[in-house]
Amino acid sequence: MTTPIDFKAQLIAEFQLNETRLNGESRSPLHQRRRLALTRFEQLGFPTIKNEEWKYSNVKNLISQPFSLTPPASVTAEDLSSLQIPNLTGNILYFINGQFQPQLSTIVSPESDVVILPFAEAAKRFPEVVETHFGAYADDEKDAFTALNTAFAQHGVFISVPKGKVVEEPVVLRFIADARTENVAVQPRNLILLGERAEIKVAESFRTLGEFTSFTNIVTEASLGENSHLEYYKVQDETEKAFHIGTTQIHHSQSSQSYGTTVTINGGFVRNNLNLVMGGENVEAHLYGLYLPNGRQHIDNHTLVDHAQPNSYSNELYKGILFDQSTGVFNGKIFVREDAQKTNAYQSCKNVLASGDATMNTKPQLEIYADDVKCSHGTTTGQMDEEALFYLQSRGIPKDKARALLMLAFAEDVVEKIKIPAIQEYLESAITRKVGEI
Amino acid sequence: MLKIENLQASIGEKQILKGINLEVKPGEVHAIMGPNGSGKSTLASVLAGRQDYEITGGSVEFDGKDLLEMAPEERAAEGIFLAFQYPVEIPGVSTTNFLKTALNEIRKYQGQEPLDAVSFLKRMKEKMKLVNIDQSLLSRSLNEGFSGGEKKRNEVFQMAMLEPKLGILDETDSGLDIDALRIVAEGVNTLRDGQRSFIVVTHYQRLLDYIVPDFVHVLYKGRIVKSGTKELALELEEKGYDWIKAEVDELV
Known part of the structure; x- marks a missing residue:
């Protein structure tokens, strides 16, 4: 008989072990922030289905498996041949088990247009910038997985577009979980900063190698300067044994625009949180999603649009086709704060059940505290x-x-x-x- | 070409067709008329292979083959075309792409090579003129936001593209003004080449002024109760259906 896995204890021990290796760095503000996040994670613990936000997504199976928390990253270009996206050009960065792979990656845009760096390197080169923005947007007070990611934040990418720069070439982040020899857990952390009027397209692509179980817990924070424009895409095509929990937090300044599109082709257990805060007026945000689970796949999309300021627009369309015994979840929350007059917020979720055994749970949540607003939502699930x-x-x-x-x-x-x-x-x-x- | 014998069909518990007999020879145009609820559209749907109906008896032969054994796509490939009473709107699929797929699937079934892009476009241009349909309409999503007239013209256009042996028009005249009706009818008449046959299902005689039938059949309570030539349609126009209903109901 094997002893039950205490994943939480394992993670905390790992954090403490890492800390002993940091020497003087442990006093850095960045590390203090990590430590705060760990404390929060310790208090929160992993969510159960009693938590309303996790009602339909049970992480029990995830946290009862043994994972290597420091998996090696030895992958050759040949290993990746089956995972290529044909004709893809631009800035293409590979992360194997979370770790950046310069030898596999291509950066074509000049640094004067966009700074693209591994997260740890950015923390060394631009400590103040990273300290200001890291953990400033994604909520680690209530979300255990975000807290966990923040505590372990080390790998991932830092993307910064200076004021007025329009980056023509997209940035494509390819996160490959290498589960060929063992169960692996990886926690990438990305930070995207757009100066005033800056424009960029960033795509995150997730794939798995091998037959073991992988667990990706990713957090991407994006801060959009005034009049900036972010195209953000998340594309998932992982194995049935892949667990994926991700939060993308976009903070909008005045007159900024974002288009966020999440497409899940395959995955075992997927939870995507896409959270937007309208931190200024005249913001425009579009959220799109598509999910096609089959077999026993489970795909959960949670969105949160927080209209904290007046005169902004958000539009949301999520679509799903569910096969076999798969399950889907869509939970779309829209807050319209008391000050957020003249808000336009729309939400729609359309699903096709391609099998009588598939299940879709939809939950629109509109909380409106202002009186001069236009909001609508609609969900359909049919054959x-x-x-x-x-x-x-x-x-x-x-x-x-x-x-x-x-x-x-x-x-x-x-x-x-x-x-x-x-x-x-x-x-x-x-x-x-x-x-x-x- | 088409031989229907004692065809019976029901939907749920309700029997709609109670023994239809009809033979259509190459080049002939048969009009099926009748009051509402007589089973006209059911007959058209059953011939095209709609799944909602259960065939409870009888047989249908098409060019010597058992039609009722075939899937709808096989019937289409064998040369049956149904112009829908209510053409379906399909967002995200353009008429052009859809027709290219359909045409090449039919060619594959018939053992022919797919039509190359140039020949396909040439055929499109040629057939577009038939029903006065515009290219811009065909690049849009299939029937999405089309007016009633545009939808019906698109049906006839599709029929012209797919060149069936037997065209079935299910109340193609419903919802059309006189100009649209004329365009649609002229399109159909151009396709009358002495070999191609038609079954024209209609409630009103009006369409038959333009598409002149060889035979007219009156369907009532799931049976063909009267057959004649085009003069029968004129008589119905003048006197309505009540006298036929009375005649039939008296016999029962």
């Missing part, structure tokens, strides 16, 4: 449109192909929002392949 299917069949298109055509068309509303052509094409073919095989 495949049989009449549309018959229409296509009656024109000679075989049923399977007609089904795939309709599903791809359903997904296209979201996929077309990804303005990196190579990733869009990669997704279209991945979706076509997936719906065609099922």
Whole structure:
């Protein structure tokens, strides 16, 4: 009989072990921030399904598995050949088990347009900037996974676009979990800073190698200066044994814009939090999501749009097709604070249950404290449109192909929002392949 | 070409078709008329292979093959085309792409090579003229936001593209003004080549002024109760359906 795993205790011990290796660095403000986060994590512990935010997503299976917390990162370009995105160009950064791999990565944009650095290096080169923004946006007081990530923050990327710079080439972050020889746990931490009028496209892509279990706990914080524009994409295609918990926290200054698109093709247990705060007026934010779970996959998207200031606009569209015995969750929270008059906030979630055994849980939550606002929400969950299917069949298109055509068309509303052509094409073919095989 | 014998079909517990007999030979145009709820649209749907209906008896042969054994896409590939009464809106699929897929699937079934892009476009241009349909409409999502007239024109356009042996028009005239009706009917008439056959399902005689049928059948309570030539349609227009209903109900 094996002793039960105490993942929490293991993590705390690991933190303390790391601390002894830090020498003088342990007194740095950055480390003090980490230590605060660890304390919070100790107090919070892992959430159970009694926690309203985790009602449909049980992390019990995740925390009862043994993981290597410091997995090696020895992957060759050849190992990655099956994970390539064809025709992808731009700044492409590889992270194997969280660690940046300069020999596999390409940075093409000049540093005068955008500073792209591994997180630890940025903390050394720009300590004040990192100290100011690190942990300033993502909530580690209530969210145990964010606290955990903050405590262990070491790997990941720092992206900073100076005032007025428009970065033409996208930044694509490829996070590969290498689970070929053991269960691995990785905690990347990203910080994206946009100066006034700066513009950039950042994509995070997640893949897994190997058959062991992987656990990714990622936090991305983005701070958008006035009139800046962020395109942020999260693309997940991991194995059935991959656990993924991620929080992306976007803080908007006045007149900034963000387009956040999350596409989950595959994953075992996925929880994505996309949180936005309108910290200024005239902000425009778009949130799109697509999820296609099959088998026993579980995909949970939580969004939070906090209209803290007046005159801002948010628009949200999440779509899902659920196969087999898969489950999906959509929880969309919109806050309109008392001062946030003239807010326009829209939310829509549309789901197709492609199997009688699939389950979708949707929960729109609108909390409105201002009186002069326009807000709407709607969720639909239904079967495949049989009449549309018959229409296509009656024109000679075989049923399977007609089904795939309709599903791809359903997904296209979201996929077309990804303005990196190579990733869009990669997704279209991945979706076509997936719906065609099922 | 098409031989329907004692066809019976029901939806749930309700029997809709109670023994239809009809033979359509190459080049013929048959009009199916009848009061609301008589089973006209059911007949059209059953021939195209809609799943909602259960076939409880009888047989349908198409070019010597058992039609009722075939999936809807096989029927289409064998040469049956149903112009829908309510064409379906399909967001995200353009008419052009959809038709290219459909045409090439049918060609594959028939053992032909797919049509290359140039020949496909050439055929499109040629057939667009038939129903006066605009290119911009065809690049949009299939039927999405189309007016009633545009949807029906698109049905006839699709029929022209796919060149079936038998075209079934299910109340194609419903919701059309006289100009749209004329365009749609002219499109259909161009497709009458002496070989291609049509079944025209309609409630009103009006469409038959433009698409002149060889035979007119009256469907009532799931049976063909009267057959004749185009003059029968005129008689129905003049006298309505009540006299036929009375005749039939008297016999029962």
